[in-house]
Amino acid sequence: MSPLLFCILGAVLIASAFGVVLSTSPIRSALSLIVTLFFIAVEFLFLDAQLVAALQIVVYAGAIMVLFLFVIMLLNLQDDPQALAKLPLRAAGGCLGGLFLLAALHFFVKPGVGAGTGINTAVPDTFGSTETLGEMLFTHYLFAFEITSVLLLVAIIGAVVLAKKNLT
Amino acid sequence: MLIDLLIAAIKALIVIGMVLPLAGILGWVERKGSALIQDRIGANRASIFGFAGAGLVNTLMADPLKFLTKEDVIPAGVDRLLHTLAPCIGLFPAIVAFAAVPFGDVLEVGGRVINLQAIGLNVGILYVLAMMSLGVYGVVLAGWASNNRFSLLGGIRGSAQMISYELGMGLAIVATVMTYGTLDLQAMVRAQGHLIGGWIPAWGIVYQPVAFLLFLIAGIAESKRVPFDLPEGESELVAGFFTEYSGIKYLMFFMTDFVDVAVVAALVTTLYFGGWQIPYLMRDGVHFPWGTVVALPQIVVVLLQLAAFMIKVLFFCWLQVLIRWSLPRYRYDQVMRLGWRGLLPVALLNVMATAVLVLALQG
Amino acid sequence: MTAVSINWYLILGAILFTIGAVGVIVRRNVIVIFMSIELMLNAVNLVFVALSRQLHIMDGQIVVFFVMTVAAAEAAVGLAIIISVFRNRETLNADELNLLRW
Numbered sequence: 276m277s278p279l280l281f282c283i284l285g286a287v288l289i290a291s292a293f294g295v296v297l298s299t300s301p302i303r304s305a306l307s308l309i310v311t312l313f314f315i316a317v318e319f320l321f322l323d324a325q326l327v328a329a330l331q332i333v334v335y336a337g338a339i340m341v342l343f344l345f346v347i348m349l350l351n352l353q354d355d356p357q358a359l360a361k362l363p364l365r366a367a368g369g370c371l372g373g374l375f376l377l378a379a380l381h382f383f384v385k386p387g388v389g390a391g392t393g394i395n396t397a398v399p400d401t402f403g404s405t406e407t408l409g410e411m412l413f414t415h416y417l418f419a420f421e422i423t424s425v426l427l428l429v430a431i432i433g434a435v436v437l438a439k440k441n442l443t
Numbered sequence: 444m445l446i447d448l449l450i451a452a453i454k455a456l457i458v459i460g461m462v463l464p465l466a467g468i469l470g471w472v473e474r475k476g477s478a479l480i481q482d483r484i485g486a487n488r489a490s491i492f493g494f495a496g497a498g499l500v501n502t503l504m505a506d507p508l509k510f511l512t513k514e515d516v517i518p519a520g521v522d523r524l525l526h527t528l529a530p531c532i533g534l535f536p537a538i539v540a541f542a543a544v545p546f547g548d549v550l551e552v553g554g555r556v557i558n559l560q561a562i563g564l565n566v567g568i569l570y571v572l573a574m575m576s577l578g579v580y581g582v583v584l585a586g587w588a589s590n591n592r593f594s595l596l597g598g599i600r601g602s603a604q605m606i607s608y609e610l611g612m613g614l615a616i617v618a619t620v621m622t623y624g625t626l627d628l629q630a631m632v633r634a635q636g637h638l639i640g641g642w643i644p645a646w647g648i649v650y651q652p653v654a655f656l657l658f659l660i661a662g663i664a665e666s667k668r669v670p671f672d673l674p675e676g677e678s679e680l681v682a683g684f685f686t687e688y689s690g691i692k693y694l695m696f697f698m699t700d701f702v703d704v705a706v707v708a709a710l711v712t713t714l715y716f717g718g719w720q721i722p723y724l725m726r727d728g729v730h731f732p733w734g735t736v737v738a739l740p741q742i743v744v745v746l747l748q749l750a751a752f753m754i755k756v757l758f759f760c761w762l763q764v765l766i767r768w769s770l771p772r773y774r775y776d777q778v779m780r781l782g783w784r785g786l787l788p789v790a791l792l793n794v795m796a797t798a799v800l801v802l803a804l805q806g
Numbered sequence: 807m808t809a810v811s812i813n814w815y816l817i818l819g820a821i822l823f824t825i826g827a828v829g830v831i832v833r834r835n836v837i838v839i840f841m842s843i844e845l846m847l848n849a850v851n852l853v854f855v856a857l858s859r860q861l862h863i864m865d866g867q868i869v870v871f872f873v874m875t876v877a878a879a880e881a882a883v884g885l886a887i888i889i890s891v892f893r894n895r896e897t898l899n900a901d902e903l904n905l906l907r908w
Contacts, residue, residue, distance in 0.1 A: 282894045285818045295845055296829035301837055302525065302587065309580070311822075315848050322815075322859040325868050329569035331851075334874050337576025339844070339881045341606060344583050347837060348599065350892050355835060368831035372824045380822035383813060394812050394860045402563055405626055407864055408871070416868055418816050423875050426828045428865050432878035437886035440893075 276321045284321075288314050300354045301347045305340060312336040322394075324403040451556055455542070457635055458561045461753075462541050465760070471502040473701075473764055510694040517568055518590055518687050525588035530688065530695035533581020537702040540574035543567040544709045545629040546752050547719050548726060550745050559719075559745070560629050563749040567628035568616055571710060572609070572671045576757050579605045581699065582667075582684050583672065589687035597683030599676025600775055607782035612661035612788035615654040619714050619799040622650045632718035636725070644722040647715035653793045656717040657786055662710065664782065666703030668763060670770040671778055708759035716755055719748040814839035822849035836888055836898045840881070847877050 291314070294307030296323050312335045319328035412420055475498050478485025486498045489505035517526055517591010547559030564570050579602045594632055623631045637645040648655050664671040674683045685696045724747065725727055728738040739747075773781070826849060829842030851870045858866025891896055 276810055278808070278810055278814075285814075288818065289821055289825070290822060292825040292845055295841055296825055300522070301835060302522070304838050304841055306525075306528075308844060309861075311816065311845065312848060315852055318815075318852060319855055322855050324855045324858070324867050324870075325564065325566045326569070327855060327870050329566045329573055330871065330874060332573035333569065334878055335574060335844075335848070336604065337579070339878055341576075341579055341583065341602065342881055342885055343837065343841065344580075344587075345599070345602070346889060348583070348587050348595070349889065350898070352835075352837070352898065361908045365832050368828050369832065372828035376820060379642050379824070380817060383816040383820060393810050394815075394856065396862075398859070402862070402864070403867060407900065408867060411864055411868055412871070416872075419872060423872060426879050427869055427875065430882050434882040434886040438889070440888050 280321075284314060284318060288318075301352045304342070304344050305347060308343075309336055309340050312340065322403075326403060326405045326408050342347055446555075446717075449553075451561075454557075454559070454561045455557055457546075458541050459538070459546075461539055461546070462702060462705060463757070465502055465705045466698050467507075467510055469701040469704055469760055469764070470506070470659040470697070471499055472761065473767075474498060476761070476764045477768045480765070491730075501529060507694065508540055508758060510780075511691055513690040515690040515692065516687070521588050521590045521687075523527040525584050526687075527692070529581050529585035529588055530685075530692045530699070531581075531697045532584060534695050534702065536574040536577040537699050537706060540571045540706050541702075541709060543570050543628055544706075544713055545632055545718060547745055548633070551741060558629060559749075562630060563627075565625075565627045568620065568626050568631075568714075571628075571706075572613060572616065575612075575706075576606075576609060578665075578699070578703070587686070587695070589684070592684045594684050596685070597674045599801050601667055601684050604667070604674060604775075604778055604782070607779060608661040608664040608671075608786070611657055611782060611786035611790050612665065613662065614787070615651075615657040616714070618654045618790070618794050619647055619651050621794070621797050621801055622647070628713055628718075632713055632720060635717045636720050638732065644717060644720065646717045646720070651715065651793075651797070653789065654797075655711070655762060657790050657793070658714065659707075659711055661782075661786060662707035663763060663766065663779070666707055668700070668704065669767040670773050672772060673775050673778060704760055704763050705756065708756045708763065711759050712752065718755075719752040721747060721751045724748070812856060812860045816853060819849045819853035819856070822846075822852070834900045836891075836903070837885075839900065840884055840888070844877065844881070846874055847873060 288311060291307045291310040295304045295311065298304045298307060312331060316328045316331040316336070319325075319331060475485050478498075489501040490496075491500055491504075517523060542561040545558075545560035547793065549558055550557045562570075582598050582601040582605065584598075586595045586601065589595070591599075619631075623634045625631060625634070631647075633644050635644065639645050639649070641704055643649060667674050686694060688696060716761055722777040723731055724744065726741065726744060728734050728736055728744070807860065823832075823846050825844045826845035829845065830839050832834060833839055851873055854866040854870050854873070856866075888898070891903065895903060897903070
């Protein structure tokens with residue numbers, strides 16, 4: 276992927292992330308998050324992760340965000356002009372964020388991070404394909420897979436019970 | 444490198460050139476077809492110098508012109524960005540979903556082998572499912588951004604219906620993917636050229652008849668056509684989630700309807716009816732099962748397969764129009780019951796039966 | 807400029823994560839806080855996939871698969887909790903949901 280394309284995609288991602296955090300209307304935050312998720316799926320495609328990219332759009336952008344939008348519509352949330360917290364908390368948040376970013380950059384921007392075979396070297400065609408992922412998922416990670424299905428069942432039952440009007 | 448870009452651009456233009464005129468023609472088929480079914484004449488008033496073309500002038504020229512020149516009414520108190528964005532978000536994924544559908548085998552031109560599919564993804568069918576999931580946003584945002592109770596009701600009903608039937612559709616696709624062992628649409632169509640016992644083409648309908656029915660029903664529900672058109676509920680909710688839209692935005696919602704019909708027809712063709720395959724026609728000619736081989740030039744084979752694809756897609760579009768004008772509308776609770784207590788269990792049983800059969804026949 | 811290296815992806819992931827973290831601290835609307843958490847999860851997903859591509863192993867993508875599943879479960883339950891809280895307290899302002907404060 277060319278550096279110019281990466282910079283453009285990165286700029287769009289950062290802009291939509293700011294849109295999520297700074298927007299006064301919850302629906303616009305949700306829409307910005309959908310744009311962010313979509314472009315992260317595009318980044319996944321550039322990183323040879325096709326199945327994960329498709330799943331990102333189907334699961335995250337297509338189901339979870341629809342759930343968010345439903346809840347926002349159900350609760351009829353309007354624009355909130357005083358969306359941000361009071362000044363001391365904002366200042367603290369900003370400082371903590373800046374400190375964290377500096378720390379992360381200090382640790383990441385070193386040459387030779389993750390000494391491996393490199394992001395620009397070629398991978399076999401089966402890298403990121405469904406077959407490879409499925410094989411690993413059902414052999415090495417089988418236990419986690421089964422536990423995740425139980426987790427999803429529990430989440431479905433929990434969500435239905437919690438959102439019922441009254442239990443009488 | 445530049446040639447590759449050019450070929451990709453031409454393939455994309457071919458796909459758009461297939462989808463958009465098809466959506467227009469479907470509008471005409473809808474009006475004239477419904478007129479035929481209901482024993483009336485249909486739209487035939489608009490004419491150019493007396494030539495009315497059996498309603499073609501009316502539907503393909505007068506109607507779009509009318510929509511394009513009407514005033515774009517945006518109601519008060521709405522979020523203007525969302526109101527304008529909703530039809531675009533609804534239409535864009537529907538058109539783009541067509542990109543993964545293969546419309547031919549390969550074309551060998553000047554030493555290059557061009558795969559006749561706009562994008563050759565190896566997760567092709569997941570990409571189409573992803574685009575159909577994104578279509579929900581058009582409905583949800585249109586309902587919300589209209590500042591109108593009936594629109595909101597139509598929007599919520601529509602999106603709930605769409606995400607419920609996505610499950611049935613996904614499970615029907617899972618069974619088909621298990622049968623062919625690949626997610627790539629072009630590989631699935633090529634696998635359907637195989638002959639069972641030397642005679643019967645291995646089309647999806649032969650291996651997965653239940654999945655075909657499930658997919659067709661779920662597809663019609665996804666595109667919110669009658670009998671599942673409650674979100675648009677003409678006699679109940681004015682126009683449902685696109686009540687507050689006029690002019691070109693209304694035209695975009697209408698087009699989304701027809702493009703969805705075309706996408707469902709194309710997917711049914713690709714997954715269950717052999718796509719561009721004609722039985723016994725291979726890349727170099729016709730191979731009859733009793734041994735005769737009729738050699739044909741490659742370009743003739745490609746054109747025949749393209750024609751076969753278009754005919755099959757048109758047949759399924761016509762089938763959906765026929766279903767629309769024959770069946771009454773489902774009530775909302777009936778729609779939900781059919782999706783969750785009818786389609787989902789049948790789809791799950793189908794997946795289990797397919798899994799058992801695939802394991803038994805492989806091992 | 808040279809080719810895109812792993813550092814670029816890590817920096818992008820760090821920036822997105824920071825924006826999400828600041829969003830959690832600074833916003834008061836509970837649903838927007840929730841969305842910022844999803845943003846953080848996605849930044850982490852991006853880093854996982856980039857490192858998986860760097861090291862030529864698939865385990866990063868498997869982890870992303872599981873993160874997505876758990877995020878879906880968490881979103882469903884979390885939003886159900888938000889709906890019940892709203893029904894009882896009529897507000898979604900995190901400052902006003904303070905019944906358990908000392």
